[in-house]
Amino acid sequence: MTYRTSAVAAARHSRGGRISSLDLLRGVAILGTFGTNVFLFAHPGGPAGFFQDFVGTATSFVERAEVGLRVLTNGKFLALLTILFGVGLELQYQSARRRGVPWPGRYPLRAGILFLEGVAHFLLVFEGDVLMAYGLTSLLVAYLVGRSDRVVRNVVVVVGGTYAALLLAATASLVAAPEVSGEPAPVDPSATAGWPAQVAVRLNEFLLLRAEIVLIVPSAVVLFLLGSRLRRAGVFDDTVKGGRLRARLLILGFAVGLPLNVLTGFSGPDWLLVDRYLLPPLVALGLLALVTHLTLRMRGEPGFVRSGLIAVGRTALSCYVLQNLLAGALCYGWGLGLAERFADARPWWIVGLWGFVGLVNVAFAVAWLRRFERGPLELLMHRLYAPRPADRRGPREW
Template structure:
C-alpha cells in the first residue's frame, strides 16, 4: 500500500492506515526472522533441500517456531488489505476495476522473478503477483460470492495439506542419505544464479501452496478491513478480540505441538496453523496501536518506516543476508556454522537495525521506497514525477 492510497482515505481511515504501516513493518522484519535460518545454512538452498541441517536442535526449533510462516501469513493478509484499498480508490474515482491492475501484477511478477534469479530462491513476490490477478476480479464481488470462493479454495488447500501430511506420517522414513551437495556451493554468485535457473521447478514448487493459501488470506484481509477490524470502535475491538482468541489462544498452542512433532508435520506447521496465529498477531498489534494515544515513539516510527517501504525492505534484507552469509560475500554461514542458533539471532537483529535506519532516512526525502517508486513510475508514469517530488 502506497502513500497515495493513504492520502486517499478519509480521516478515520488514516488512523487505520497507521496501524497497517506498523503491522507491515512487523511482518517484513518477522519474515526475515524465518528467512535468516535459510541464509545461515552453509552451502545455500540446495544443501537445505538435501537435508544439510541434519537433526534439528530443540533450541533452534523453539526459536524458529516464533517466526515460521506466521509473519509471511501476516504480510499476505496485509497485501489483501492493500488490494481492498486500491479497489476502493478506483471506485471512488469512478475508474473501472480491475482496469490496469493486471499491469501492476505483471510488474510485481517481473520484480519477483529478478529477485528470485539474482537474490533468493524462496521469493514470494511471484506467488503474490499471480494471486493478486485472481483476487482483483473477486474483491468487488458480493460477500456471498467471496465467502464461497474462500470456503472452496480453503477446503481444497486444507485437504491438500492434510493428505500430504498423512502420506508423510504413514510413509516409513528411509535411511539417512549422505549429503551430495558441496557446502562451498555459494562461493560463486554466478553459479548460484545458474543453479536457480537449473532448479527453477524445485525452488518454485512452493507456489503450488502459496497461491491457494494467499487467495484465501488476500480475501480475508479485504473483508477484515470492510468489517472494521482496524477501526477504533466497539465492533473493531470485538473482531480483534476474537482474532486473538483464535490465533493466540488456540492455534499457537497447537503450533507448538506440530513444531516438536517431527519433520512429518512440516506442512501443517508452516501452512495451516501459522495463518491463524497471524490473525491473532494482527488483532493484538492493531489493538495496541489503536489504543495508543501518545506521540509515535522511536520503535513505532521505525516499524512504520519499514512498513511504508515494505517491498524495498523485503528485497534489501535478502540482498544483505546473501552478502553476509554466502561464500561470495563474507561467508558467515560457514564461518559460524558451529555457533547456531545464536549467531542467526545476531544476523537477524543486525539486518533489521539496518532496515529501520535506512527506511527512516529514505522517507525523510521521499514518500515511498525506491522499488515502490520504480513500480509507481512503470504503473502510473504520468503521476510518478509529482509523487516523487513530495518530501
C-alpha cells in the same frame, strides 16, 4: 536531523491518507518474515543445504533450540504479510470506486510488474522469493475482490477447504510412511561460493525451485480475500464492533492456533506442511489483532521502535529485497562467508544476524523517507505503473 526526529516525522506522515496500524503491521511482517529466511541464508550450504539437513527429529539441546526459534516465525509473518496485501488490494478497490474509475482497470499491469520484480529477485537474490506468487495471486483476486460476499465466501470455502484437505492428506501419508534412517547429505559450501553459479542454478532449476508457488498461491487467494473482508468488517477501526472482532481473532490466533503450531513444530519434518502452511495463518490473525489493538491504544508520538517499524512498513517492498540482499552478502561465500565461519555457533549467531540486518533495514527506511515519499522499489513500480492523472488520488498500498 537526528534519527529520532526523522523517524517521528516519518511516523506522522504515515497517518496522512493511510491507516497507521497497517504500516506498523507491515513493518512487523517484513522483519518477521526474515526471521524465517535467515535460517536458509545462515546454513553453510544455503537454502539447498538447509533442506538437505531438514530430516529426522531434533534430539540435542542445540537442535531443539533452533527448532524453537524457527517455530516462532515459520510461516506466521509471511501469512500476516499476505493478509495485509489483501487489505491493501481492498483499499485500492475502494479508492477506485470512490473516484468512479473502472476496476480492475489497469491493476493487472501492476500485478504483472510485481511478478517481474519477483522473477528478478528470485534469479538475482533469493530462491525463496514470494513476490512472484503475490503477483499471480493479486491478478486473480483483483477480479474477485469486488464480487458479492456470497461469491467471496464460496471461493474461500472451496479453495481453502480443498487446500487444507490436500495438505492434511499429504501429511497423513508422510506420518504413516515407514521412517527412513540415514544421515543427511553432506553440506557443500561451494554451492554458495560464487554469485554467477547461484544465478545459473536458479535459472536451470527454475521450475523445481519455484514449486512452492503451487502451495503459496491457493493459500494467498484465501488470505487476500480474508484481508479484504476484515478491512470491510472494521477490524482496524476503534469501535465496539472492531474491538469484538479483534478479541475473537486473538482467541483464534493465540488460544487455538499457537499451541497447535508449537506442537507440530516440534513433531518433526513430516508435519512441515501443517506447520508452515495451515496453522500459521491462524497465528497471523492473532498478531494482526494484537498489533492493531495496541496501536489504537497508544497515545502521543511514536517511540524509537514504533517509528522504525512504521518506516519499514512504508518501504516494505524495498526492505523485503534489501534484507535478503544483505543476508546473501553476509552469509554466502561470494560475500563475507559468515554462514561457513559460524556453522558451529548455530543457532545463537543467527539471532544476532537477524537483529543486525533488521537494524540496517530500519536505518535505511528512516533515512530514505527523509527525502522521498516512497521506497526505491516502490518509486520504480509507481513510475512503471504510471497511473493517469485522474487515477493518482487515493491510498497507496504496496
